[in-house]
Amino acid sequence: MKTQPILFLLFFLLCIAVSTHATELRFNKDKKFRIIQVTDSHIIADSIQNSMETVGMLRQVLDVEKPDLVIFTGDIVTGGNYKEGFDLVIEPVISRNIPYITVLGNHDDEQDLTREEVGKLLMTYPGNLSKMELVDGITGVGNFTLEIKGSQSRHLKCVLYCMDSNAYSTIPGVKGYGWFTPDQIEWYKKQSNNYKDHNRGKPVRALAFFHIPLLEYRMAYMDTTQVIVGNQLENACSPEINTGMFTAMLMQGDVMGTFVGHDHVNDYIFNYYNIALAYGRFSGSKNTYTGLKNGVRVIELTEDEDGFDTWIRLDDKQVIDRIKFPEQLPSARQQ
Numbered sequence: 001m002k003t004q005p006i007l008f009l010l011f012f013l014l015c016i017a018v019s020t021h022a023t024e025l026r027f028n029k030d031k032k033f034r035i036i037q038v039t040d041s042h043i044i045a046d047s048i049q050n051s052m053e054t055v056g057m058l059r060q061v062l063d064v065e066k067p068d069l070v071i072f073t074g075d076i077v078t079g080g081n082y083k084e085g086f087d088l089v090i091e092p093v094i095s096r097n098i099p100y101i102t103v104l105g106n107h108d109d110e111q112d113l114t115r116e117e118v119g120k121l122l123m124t125y126p127g128n129l130s131k132m133e134l135v136d137g138i139t140g141v142g143n144f145t146l147e148i149k150g151s152q153s154r155h156l157k158c159v160l161y162c163m164d165s166n167a168y169s170t171i172p173g174v175k176g177y178g179w180f181t182p183d184q185i186e187w188y189k190k191q192s193n194n195y196k197d198h199n200r201g202k203p204v205r206a207l208a209f210f211h212i213p214l215l216e217y218r219m220a221y222m223d224t225t226q227v228i229v230g231n232q233l234e235n236a237c238s239p240e241i242n243t244g245m246f247t248a249m250l251m252q253g254d255v256m257g258t259f260v261g262h263d264h265v266n267d268y269i270f271n272y273y274n275i276a277l278a279y280g281r282f283s284g285s286k287n288t289y290t291g292l293k294n295g296v297r298v299i300e301l302t303e304d305e306d307g308f309d310t311w312i313r314l315d316d317k318q319v320i321d322r323i324k325f326p327e328q329l330p331s332a333r334q335q
Helices: 003-021 048-065 082-094 115-122 182-197 215-222 245-252
Strands: 032-038 069-073 077-079 100-103 144-149 156-162 206-209 255-260 269-272 275-279 295-302 308-314 319-325
Touching (some): 048 082, 048 295, 082 115, 100 156, 156 182, 215 275, 245 255, 255 295
Parallel strands (some): 032 069, 069 100, 206 255, 255 275
Antiparallel strands (some): 144 156, 269 275
């Protein structure tokens, strides 16, 4: 039997499969890396007309912005059959061969699947770079990092912290939304320290993506001296207690900005102790409460430069609220 050619073919196909699954993110030749944040798409497969407004918007902004990565920051599918809904919203991304990641919101596990089942389902889709599984000792489904390498080398240039901000309060007598648990904060600090140790003791610059805004987001709403860019039309629906994730990020010195969703009529960004606290732009439709034209937030990193550029891209291709952080958005807390 001529087994060698067959074995070689099988090995070749296996290598292709592994290579496809292990997509390596890198800065482009122009030393740029562009991210599109999609948040609160609230897809309902049974509400096809409304849901297709989001799908149509995504097709437009993906063709205009040509991102290197798409990040869904929760409340992706919020009604009906989860798989049918995700099939709708992910089609524009997969058909354009754009890698993407997903983190969960408080509504993603309120349909026909548990939170763990949603995570397992999402990992079956091509192009999804997420690690959407339960990890022993770590609260939530989908706490992971993603690395962006250099344009000319495989040297690590930026880390994306992608985390499950959970759903609702688990403490009797405390109302409202969920929070990062102490084990998640320790997980973040451990990852951050590991990257720092491999970078000659220097923090590796990073961004963080999750769904529910930290309690510090309320500071912009309450503090009239705080400079903000964007819409601020409701108080931040943050958890009622502060478990210290922002403080941990401040002390680690690596996270340049956090990007959340959850509040559909907020898309503002402000500088709090030199960390950008930013909302994405509501990407959904009339499947849920609305008050802003839907769109996405764009974040563009430049290799070996601190900070980032960011703007809102609307469904009519209009660009608003373009800023360079931190140069064009000083911190009121450091004046």
